[in-house]
Amino acid sequence: MGEGTVLSELRNRLHKFSQAAVYSLLQAASEISSQSDGRDRNVNVFVQKSLLRLSAPLESLIREKLSAKHPEAYEWFWSEQVPAAVTSFVNKLEGDGRFTAAIALSGKNMGLSSASDISLLLLALICIAAIAKLGPSRVSCSQFFSMITEITSSLMDMLVGLIPVSQSYNSIKNIGLHREFLVHFGPRAASCRAKEKWGSEEVVFWVNLAQKQLQQAIDKEKIWSRLTTSESIEVLEKDLAVFGFFIALGRSTRSFLLTNGFDTLDDPIEDFIRYLIGGSILYYPQLSSISSYQLYVEVVCEELDWLPFYPGITSVTKQSHMHRSKQEGPPNAEAVRQAFDVCSHWMQSFIKYSTWLESPSNVKAAEFLSTGHKKLMECMEELGMIRDRALETEAKKAVLRRRSTVQSTIKESGSFDEALKSVEETVIRLEKLLQELHVSSSSSGKEHLKAACSDLEKIRKLWKEAEFLEASFRAKADSLQEKMEIFSSF
Incomplete structure (x- = not known):
């Protein structure tokens, strides 16, 4: 037997063991959900069905391979080995520190039934996180991995339906599905302006999360080291995080308008977008160095690739691709209104909810946003959009709410x-x-x-x-x- 054949056989055995282990883990989690006191509850049934559905392609693959290559071991494997592995996983899962900690955290001030529902959802997600670390090459079942994203998303949706999105994020981050959470709920963050039922608390969460993500990325790449100013590193990181968010927003807005037929933009619109993208240089002129600015833009846009300010558009989308995919015919005038709506939402959200801007140290970021919002309002007024009925209604409400605040x-x-x-x-x-x-x-x-x-x-x-x-x-x-x-x- 040649070296290539030996390696191939060894790889096949590793795949087989991994497939069997993953299958047993999913069966163990399903067994826990079926044995709980609320086994007939919606969440229990949903978790059990999701896990069984996910394990089905693995079971078919294992049965097929055993029947073809090791028929003598078929009965032994399913009657002895799988049950033993499932029992072992049940014991490990019930004693998992992350699982019990998640139950304690999520079950605070909640009824037993709600805590049980949350714990089962987190159990399923913990199993998926462990499997994801193995990767497609170890499990070697394409159908399985084609289903895992959909099932993970549905489990996270149900969790967010039970506890606030901020609490869900912390629990999911702790079990290793941070990226999956951001990618799945990014569209929800982008549409918060249209969903009053989610409330201002969720907007606060997304603003703070975006700021912290950007600050960490800027610190990792040491963007602040390219600037020589009197500000501390922490102040620089926070300022650059705020500026960076609106660079990504400005780039996405430009791409969105381009796909809607705007090859060229009117002066007020172009000036406003240019301010979003390049306003940071007015406050930190050393960013005008091409290499520094290019690195800065790449870092912030890649960090926010999970947040689609506009459906189908990201801040890292290539402009050449935008030209190829832009619509035929005259520009879509409604797109400008939508763009201003999105920009207004994020500017007002940062002005209202960013605690960083309340610090005297971050006065540059505060001035940038104040000036940017003023430019946006002037642009809308110049284009005659300020009189739109929907905006008018919202504006009147805002005036009534804030008149006393403004005066004081x-x-x-x-x-x-x-x-x-x-x-x-x-x-x-x-x-x-x-x-x-x-x-x-x-x-x-x-x-x-x-x-x-x-x-x-x-x-x-x-x-x-x-x-x-x-x-x-x-x-x-x-x-x-x-x-x-x-x-x-x-």
Whole structure:
């Protein structure tokens, strides 16, 4: 027997063992779901059917191979080996730390039936995560892997139906299906603006998740190391994450409009999209280096490839492909309205829900968004879209909700500005007083003067921080005031 034949035989045996192990694992999980107290409940039935359906092609393949090559072992394998393996897996699953921890986390403040449903769904997903690590080459069953994505998605859908999406994400991430979760629920994140039933809490979750994902990617690639600024690494990473999100949005928007027949864009639209894509350079000019900017764009767009801002369009889609696939005939005017709707949703979501923008340190990102939203509103007004009935209705609601907030914000901003001026005047007076004292003081009083100077320096630092806070605060106030002025005529 040649070396190639030996390797082939060894590979076949490994595949056979892997197939049998995967089959036994799925049978064990199915057995647990059928033995639970709520075995007739919808979730139990759904989990059991899903696992049996997934194991069916493996069972057929194993039976076929055993019958053809080892008929003498057929009965022994199914009557002794498989039951023993299933029992072993049942014991392991019931003692799995991830499984019990997931049950404890998800079952908090819930009824026993809900906790049982959640634990069964997580059990099935844990099994799938373990199988996915083996990979298609080890299991060697194409039909099995063609089904696994669909079944994983349906199990995650049912889990999100029982607990909030943020809690589902944490549980699924912990068992190793982080990427699968993002790819499956990316379209849901993109459509949050149209689904009020999901509430603002889910929008907050997606905003924070996107920010953290981008921050981690930027840190991994050390994008911040290409910039020489006074900001800390953490501030740079957060700023670049916010800018990066809107670079991806801008690129997707351009591609979306191109596929809808817009070879060229009117000036206001083009200016707005250009600001989304290149606005970061206005705040961090060192990004204008071609190599730095190209790396930055690649990192943020690849990191957000799970989030389809527009159906069928991603921020990494090649422009040449867009030209080939663009629609024939005149441009679709409705596409511009849809693009502005998407951009408005994400800009407002970041302005309202990003906790990073509340920090004085991230004033650049706050100013970028405030200016960007102003450009968007001006663009919509110039194109006559601000009077659209749907927008008008929504705008009126927004005005009513925020009128008192805007007025109090502007009032506080004004008083805050006056307070800053008062601090500035006090600092100047203190400086003059210290200078006079320095001239007239004896050597014995110099120590007191040094202490006073140190206190003065602390006051200066606090004053600078207050200026940063005021800039961010005023940017939000201006944005709200502009909205109120635009819509107050409705």
